[in-house]
Amino acid sequence: MKARVTVMLKTGVLDVQGEAVRRALGTLGFEGVEAVRQGKVIELDLAATDKAAAEAEVKAMCEKLLANTVIEKYSVEIA
Amino acid sequence: MKAAVITFPGSNCDRDLAVAFERAGADVVRVWHKDSALPAGVDVVGVPGGFSFGDYLRCGAIAAQSPIAAAVKAHADRGGYVIGICNGFQVLTEMRLLPGALMRNAGLKFICKTVELEVATTASDFTSGYTMGQHIRVPVAHHDGNYAVDAETLARIKAEDRIAFRYADNPNGSMADIAGVLSENRRVLGMMPHPERVVDAGHGGTDGMALFSSLIGKMALA
Numbered sequence: 001m002k003a004r005v006t007v008m009l010k011t012g013v014l015d016v017q018g019e020a021v022r023r024a025l026g027t028l029g030f031e032g033v034e035a036v037r038q039g040k041v042i043e044l045d046l047a048a049t050d051k052a053a054a055e056a057e058v059k060a061m062c063e064k065l066l067a068n069t070v071i072e073k074y075s076v077e078i079a
Numbered sequence: 080m081k082a083a084v085i086t087f088p089g090s091n092c093d094r095d096l097a098v099a100f101e102r103a104g105a106d107v108v109r110v111w112h113k114d115s116a117l118p119a120g121v122d123v124v125g126v127p128g129g130f131s132f133g134d135y136l137r138c139g140a141i142a143a144q145s146p147i148a149a150a151v152k153a154h155a156d157r158g159g160y161v162i163g164i165c166n167g168f169q170v171l172t173e174m175r176l177l178p179g180a181l182m183r184n185a186g187l188k189f190i191c192k193t194v195e196l197e198v199a200t201t202a203s204d205f206t207s208g209y210t211m212g213q214h215i216r217v218p219v220a221h222h223d224g225n226y227a228v229d230a231e232t233l234a235r236i237k238a239e240d241r242i243a244f245r246y247a248d249n250p251n252g253s254m255a256d257i258a259g260v261l262s263e264n265r266r267v268l269g270m271m272p273h274p275e276r277v278v279d280a281g282h283g284g285t286d287g288m289a290l291f292s293s294l295i296g297k298m299a300l301a
Contacts (some may be wrong), residue, residue, distance in 0.1 A: 017189055
């Protein structure tokens with residue numbers, strides 16, 4: 001079973017790197033990019049076979065290590 | 080007085096921190112991150128600067144889960160002193176021993192220069208050797224020193240007089256110009272600037288010495 005975790009800065013937390021990317025895109029001539037938010041994707045290969053249990057475990061991993069919930073939010077997809 | 084200085088893979092200010100503690104009169108023991116206990120009788124733990132675990136995932140995130148981290152947390156929970164400098168500050172926030180998080184510098188660049196700090200409280204054993212509002216010059220060297228905290232917590236740490244140092248000229252976008260913050264019991268300090276790099280005239284300044292002297296002096300009396 002595979003899990004894909006997406007970690008992004010929380011809404012309202014200024015993403016200075018995303019903003020720099022937005023400006024760089026403008027410099028390259030891509031117009032109309034109104035906002036850029038960037039984050040990270042973490043893929044996990046899991047031995048688990050039960051989808052619900054796997055999702056609960058990956059969420060626990062996010063809370064403990066994969067995301068810093070002071071400034072970041074996360075979402076989990078299990079496939 | 081016994082000070083323990085932790086070394087993680089990638090720490091690079093551990094020796095300087097040990098020297099600063101020694102100069103203030105402490106006996107220093109060096110502790111490896113894989114140790115699961117602190118040596119007996121440790122009064123203060125120093126979590127040094129550097130790039131623990133290559134800053135992988137987030138600065139300080141992996142170090143905060145290392146075997147020694149649980150012992151440092153237990154030490155702090157017992158009312159023990161802990162100081163985290165630069166990467167050490169990041170580790171302490173990741174351990175939730177201190178509020179907030181350190182984000183990428185607002186200007187996106189790594190900043191390596193001496194900055195001016197204002198002593199924002201003298202009501203802690205780390206800062207009692209300074210005078211209120213005193214300006215000191217201390218180097219910073221970081222890429223992720225932009226202190227961020229939610230509005231409610233920021234209001235609380237202000238109300239509780241827990242801001243230890245403020246930047247006179249904010250270099251990294253930190254909220255409320257915060258350069259260093261104290262725990263609720265005022266015995267855990269995290270700061271991005273490096274006081275251990277200004278403890279000898281040969282360093283170009285000695286403004287950091289009062290921090291170590293007051294802390295070790297206080298514990299000598301205790």
